[in-house]
Amino acid sequence: MTALPQQVAKKLGLVIDLDTCVGCHACATSCKQWNDTGHSAPLTDYDPYGASPDGVWFNRVHTYEVSDQGHSRTVNFPRSCLHCDNAPCVTVCPTGASFKRAEDGIVLVDPDLCIGCKLCSWACPYGAREFDEVEGVMKKCTLCVDRIYNANLPEASRVPACVAACPTGARSFGDLGDPNSGVSQLVKQRGGFALMPEMACAPVNRYLPPRPRAAPSAPPLTPRVAGFDSALLRWVDRLLGG
Amino acid sequence: MQPAYSVIFFTTAAGAGYGLLFILVLNATAVAIPLRPVLLLSGLTLAGLLVTAGLLSSTLHLGHPERAWRAFSQWRSSWLSREGVLAVVVYPVALGWAWLVWSATGRSLTFNLLSLLLALLAALTVYATGQIYASLKAVPAWHRASVPTNYLLLALMSGAQLMHALQLGLSPRPAASAALVPASIALAALGKAWYWWRIDRAPPPSTLGSATGLGAFGTVSVLTQPHTEENYLQREMGFVLARKHAWKLRVLAALGMFVVPLLAYLAGGLSCTVLGALAMAVGLFIERWLFFAQAKHRVMLFYGGLP
Numbered sequence: 001m002t003a004l005p006q007q008v009a010k011k012l013g014l015v016i017d018l019d020t021c022v023g024c025h026a027c028a029t030s031c032k033q034w035n036d037t038g039h040s041a042p043l044t045d046y047d048p049y050g051a052s053p054d055g056v057w058f059n060r061v062h063t064y065e066v067s068d069q070g071h072s073r074t075v076n077f078p079r080s081c082l083h084c085d086n087a088p089c090v091t092v093c094p095t096g097a098s099f100k101r102a103e104d105g106i107v108l109v110d111p112d113l114c115i116g117c118k119l120c121s122w123a124c125p126y127g128a129r130e131f132d133e134v135e136g137v138m139k140k141c142t143l144c145v146d147r148i149y150n151a152n153l154p155e156a157s158r159v160p161a162c163v164a165a166c167p168t169g170a171r172s173f174g175d176l177g178d179p180n181s182g183v184s185q186l187v188k189q190r191g192g193f194a195l196m197p198e199m200a201c202a203p204v205n206r207y208l209p210p211r212p213r214a215a216p217s218a219p220p221l222t223p224r225v226a227g228f229d230s231a232l233l234r235w236v237d238r239l240l241g242g
Numbered sequence: 243m244q245p246a247y248s249v250i251f252f253t254t255a256a257g258a259g260y261g262l263l264f265i266l267v268l269n270a271t272a273v274a275i276p277l278r279p280v281l282l283l284s285g286l287t288l289a290g291l292l293v294t295a296g297l298l299s300s301t302l303h304l305g306h307p308e309r310a311w312r313a314f315s316q317w318r319s320s321w322l323s324r325e326g327v328l329a330v331v332v333y334p335v336a337l338g339w340a341w342l343v344w345s346a347t348g349r350s351l352t353f354n355l356l357s358l359l360l361a362l363l364a365a366l367t368v369y370a371t372g373q374i375y376a377s378l379k380a381v382p383a384w385h386r387a388s389v390p391t392n393y394l395l396l397a398l399m400s401g402a403q404l405m406h407a408l409q410l411g412l413s414p415r416p417a418a419s420a421a422l423v424p425a426s427i428a429l430a431a432l433g434k435a436w437y438w439w440r441i442d443r444a445p446p447p448s449t450l451g452s453a454t455g456l457g458a459f460g461t462v463s464v465l466t467q468p469h470t471e472e473n474y475l476q477r478e479m480g481f482v483l484a485r486k487h488a489w490k491l492r493v494l495a496a497l498g499m500f501v502v503p504l505l506a507y508l509a510g511g512l513s514c515t516v517l518g519a520l521a522m523a524v525g526l527f528i529e530r531w532l533f534f535a536q537a538k539h540r541v542m543l544f545y546g547g548l549p
Binding site for chain 1: 243303304305306307309310312313314315316318319320321322323326374377378379380381448450452453454455456458459460461462463464465466467468469471472473474475478479539540541544545
């Protein structure tokens with residue numbers, strides 16, 4: 001059914017800290033590794049050892065420069081499915097392949113129902129869905145649905161692969177529908193925000209803003225090229241054509 | 243957005259087919275016009291061919307065309323599904339209508355009701371096609387009411403042109419519905435001009451700063467892309483046509499869709515009308531190609547694209 005559930009019991013999602021993300025892409029590669037054998041397997045690669053390798057990924061890490069009055073900083077920005085409450089990718093699906101689970105709010109694709117019309121990827125403003133050209137079906141982040149409930153894994157490992165892999169703890173997983181959950185508290189403390197609220201998709205995932213930097217204490221360095229104070233150096237400079 | 247030829251062919255051919263069907267069945271209910279079964283049945287055949295070829299073509303871009311039947315299930319939420327259901331419902335109604343024409347029952351109440359139902363279904367199917375695009379908030383150039391309006395007007399225009407050619411082909415007498423040709427061309431030209439005017443002046447929907455939420459901390463620019471090679475998103479949604487080409491193509495589309503068919507109509511005669519129809523087909527193809535090629539998807543903001 002592509003109608004969205006009236007109510008979800010849980011809003012499982014991710015909180016991504018843009019302050020501590022170092023842009024190592026470990027989340028993206030570990031996602032690729034886990035999901036290549038998971039719910040939406042395989043994550044097909046095209047021309048993997050050729051001149052222009054490409055393939056299906058659920059997580060893409062962008063890197064931006066944010067400049068403010070001469071001071072700039074690098075912000076790494078992982079982008080994946082936000083498991084929206086009001087997911088447009090679900091309602092446009094003509095077959096019922098794209099659905100949102102009532103029990104935990106995870107948005108999934110049933111690969112046996114998908115006809116590969118790609119309309120869901122057009123409907124998503126976040127670019128969360130990537131079409132598998134070989135399998136002919138749409139693929140997307142499953143929030144590691146085959147990990148988080150997996151009784152065969154030690155309890156500490158029952159988190160999405162991207163969360164488990166992050167070396168700086170920039171990714172947190174939990175129930176964002178419960179105001180007392182760790183992730184909800186984190187969002188509250190750090191002023192976590194939703195992406196593109198104007199799209200009214202009501203995304204579940206939240207991003208934590210970079211922390212303000214302390215004002216630089218020392219004046220900026222001045223380059224030491226202005227002039228040479230010794231006659232010898234001035235002569236060498238002329239000799240070298242400077 | 244990447245213009246898929248199968249979808250361009252589908253929307254233009256099926257649009258013309260449904261437009262022809264719409265005019266044909268309304269023509270059949272008009273008391274002032276004598277019923278001409280030969281015209282009605284040949285028109286229905288032409289419309290059926292165009293619609294069927296279009297629908298078959300639309301399945302070509304699917305990853306799993308053999309599962310296309312599943313698309314009839316989600317009509318409660320999906321415009322694509324609604325379009326599919328409507329397109330299928332048209333067939334039995336059209337066959338029933340054809341049977342009434344064939345058995346020459348005249349303008350009975352059943353015939354008139356069936357004609358009106360068929361006209362409504364044809365219009366709704368084209369409207370549903372337009373709504374597939376208009377419902378996508380992520381593509382600002384498509385998310386507007388003028389999109390389904392344009393689909394309807396262009397379908398009506400191409401249908402009127404086909405109807406006119408058909409009537410001239412079957413008898414040299416001037417037909418009452420001929421006036422629909424210049425009228426529908428004028429309406430469609432106004433609609434398209436309005437659409438182009440509006441999308442050119444639409445404010446940029448968001449910026450990289452607002453999309454990432456980082457705008458609050460300064461000016462945001464792309465430092466490194468997340469991957470070295472083009473991915474699905476960039477191929478499918480990063481297709482953007484250079485503005486100068488867009489203008490040349492718009493002029494070509496307008497010449498083909500509106501100017502040449504109008505001149506052909508004024509010149510009169512069957513051969514000119516067929517020529518006008520061919521020019522219209524080429525013009526519509528360019529128009530539909532531009533409809534895709536000029537539409538920018540919001541996801542490209544993350545890659546430093548859009549405004």
